[in-house]
Amino acid sequence: MGFRCGIVGLPNVGKSTIFNALTAAGIAAENYPFCTIEPNVGIVPVPDERLDILADIVKTRKKVHTQMEFVDIAGLVKGASRGEGLGNQFLGHIRQVDAIVHVIRCFEDDNVVHVDGSIDPDRDREIITMELIMADLETVEKRLRKSQSQAKSGDRFFKEQVAFLEKLMAHLDSGQPARRLPLRSDTEEELVRDLCLLTAKPILYVANVSEEDIRTGNDHVRRLKAAALADGDSVVMIAGSIEQELSQLDREEQREFLQEMEMEEPGLNRLIKAGYALLGLQTFFTVGEKETKAWTIPIGTKAPAAAGKIHSDFEHGFIRAEVIAYADYVACQGEARAKEKGLMRVEGKEYVVADGDCMYFRFNV
Numbered sequence: 001m002g003f004r005c006g007i008v009g010l011p012n013v014g015k016s017t018i019f020n021a022l023t024a025a026g027i028a029a030e031n032y033p034f035c036t037i038e039p040n041v042g043i044v045p046v047p048d049e050r051l052d053i054l055a056d057i058v059k060t061r062k063k064v065h066t067q068m069e070f071v072d073i074a075g076l077v078k079g080a081s082r083g084e085g086l087g088n089q090f091l092g093h094i095r096q097v098d099a100i101v102h103v104i105r106c107f108e109d110d111n112v113v114h115v116d117g118s119i120d121p122d123r124d125r126e127i128i129t130m131e132l133i134m135a136d137l138e139t140v141e142k143r144l145r146k147s148q149s150q151a152k153s154g155d156r157f158f159k160e161q162v163a164f165l166e167k168l169m170a171h172l173d174s175g176q177p178a179r180r181l182p183l184r185s186d187t188e189e190e191l192v193r194d195l196c197l198l199t200a201k202p203i204l205y206v207a208n209v210s211e212e213d214i215r216t217g218n219d220h221v222r223r224l225k226a227a228a229l230a231d232g233d234s235v236v237m238i239a240g241s242i243e244q245e246l247s248q249l250d251r252e253e254q255r256e257f258l259q260e261m262e263m264e265e266p267g268l269n270r271l272i273k274a275g276y277a278l279l280g281l282q283t284f285f286t287v288g289e290k291e292t293k294a295w296t297i298p299i300g301t302k303a304p305a306a307a308g309k310i311h312s313d314f315e316h317g318f319i320r321a322e323v324i325a326y327a328d329y330v331a332c333q334g335e336a337r338a339k340e341k342g343l344m345r346v347e348g349k350e351y352v353v354a355d356g357d358c359m360y361f362r363f364n365v
Contacts, residue, residue: 003098005204005275008094008102009124018103019072021240023044023070039071041070050283054287066295091135094198100201101271107119107209107210129177135198140172161187167181203233207238210239211241211242213239214239234278236271237267238267242261280299282354283295284297284357295310303349307363319363321360324338
């Protein structure tokens with residue numbers, strides 16, 4: 001699995017349309033609030049032309065993309081944390097994701113109602129942010145009461161935990177997401193991970209625009225980008241209507257359609273690239289005639305941990321990694337020529353895997 005993204009947003013901003021297009025899941029995406037009631041989960045292959053090129057070079061029998069999972073939950077409204085609309089009952093479905101994708105409506109369409117009556121990305125962004133914060137406040141408050149009870153024993157660990165949770169409560173209560181609070185120790189980092197706070201997760205904004213605005217954007221997008229930039233967040237612009245149409249075409253038809261729209265790639269590709277950058281992820285490959293496969297790892301991963309992505313035995317019994325850089329593998333049109341030219345390296349346990357590395361692991365069971 002590459003990474004998991006939870007999709008949030010107000011009703012009728014195009015969440016389900018985009019989810020439907022990205023995953024080709026065929027879920028309901030109608031013009032009324034709360035269309036998505038049960039959470040929808042879609043797993044999509046991560047497009048990577050390098051995998052296709054490597055597979056063609058070795059004429060592999062099986063090509064395996066790394067994957068990305070999307071979880072689409074019901075649209076949230078102001079007051080969801082207090083039970084308004086469908087309430088915050090569905091937020092539990094995205095507490096285990098790696099990042100949150102917040103879809104914001106940046107298109108005008110009188111035929112598609114907005115739950116608040118007008119298009120205002122700043123307001124919509126603030127509503128969802130505050131609902132996630134309110135949900136996190138409830139989580140932290142429950143944990144704080146438990147820690148306060150445990151701290152009565154005089155245990156220093158629980159006293160420190162209480163002090164941090166009180167600081168976290170005050171931070172959230174001021175309207176700031178948990179990810180903006182500096183963490184001073186491994187203990188604080190571990191506690192935040194254990195709480196699975198929604199606002200501790202990295203966030204990526206998707207500006208859903210009309211087909212006419214996909215190349216240049218509009219004032220709504222520009223305001224959203226300015227606000228996101230001030231917080232150090234990123235914005236990806238996607239036209240849900242275009243993505244939905246692309247999802248129904250084969251590869252050649254997609255290529256022709258993109259050319260007509262003067263687009264270099266589908267929105268899915270841009271979203272995944274932004275997600276990889278947000279989470280600090282990269283890809284390495286295992287290449288062979290039987291199977292050529294892409295694997296997702298955090299940037300900075302050392303060779304044994306990368307081997308562990310394939311199987312835990314590879315990590316525990318790691319001996320060495322035989323590595324060919326992607327560019328060298330392609331230039332040499334395969335492993336044999338790369339070996340002849342001395343471009344295959346033997347790397348040990350301290351080797352930090354580079355993006356695109358083609359790797360073969362030696363290990364003892």
